């Protein structure tokens with residue numbers, strides 16, 4: 001006989017609580033991974049050597065918090081979810097990289113793989129500048145949510161593509177800045193080569209969600225096999241959910 005509804009609700013609540021507690025504990029343990037802590041310390045000077053503008057990333061993140069904090073809270077409450085939406089740390093880093101490349105001379109081409117808050121943040125930073133932003137999603141539903149959100153915010157909603165229609169192979173080497181934050185992690189790894197190859201010579205690639213050990217190990221191994229360098233951005237992008245990104249340079 002099935003248990004009565006209040007008992008079922010309590011069981012569901014308990015098992016949900018245990019599941020989310022386990023996820024949080026696992027994240028916390030992974031955040032203390034000594035190899036990653038060493039790497040984040042050792043890589044930061046290397047990152048600054050290649051992209052000196054990142055010396056001001058903390059300042060840019062603060063500025064992003066004050067300029068986009070309210071929009072981010074609203075996005076997370078109404079549209080996406082904080083677990084899926086990019087953090088303001090990641091957005092601040094992207095804005096810093098964009099500004100740096102603009103100072104070196106435009107026009108620029110940026111691609112945001114995994115649409116959502118990043119699409120809004122990149123497009124609003126690019127407004128009035130010689131920057132073309134493309135946003136891509138493997139999920140047509142999420143792409144349409146992004147389109148509706150951009151339109152509601154009065155932000156340019158051109159160049160939105162599903163991954164299937166984007167034709168990544170034909171766009172090889174045509175972008176100055178690539179964010180890879182698309183889909184679930186298996187798909188993220190499957191599309192890593194194509195994502196990285198979108199960047200042209202000297203182009204920057206930001207790989208988000210590298211706090212996830214399995215994905216990080218696979219991604220770093222693949223990049224090493226291909227002779228493509230990557231550096232931890234944990235120091236700049238670690239957020240309150242203990243997520244962080246890596247940077248790669250073509």
Ligand SMILES: C[S@@+](CC[C@H](N)C(=O)[O-])C[C@H]1O[C@@H](n2cnc3c(N)ncnc32)[C@H](O)[C@@H]1O
Pocket residue numbers: 079080081083084085086113114115116117118119137138139142181182183184
């Ligand atoms: C990490 S999210 C991408 C987040 C995006 N860059 C942003 O800043 O909002 C990866 C994928 O999850 C999907 N997605 C985005 N928001 C979601 C949500 N709230 N719930 C479930 N899936 C979501 C989209 O298909 C997206 O490609």
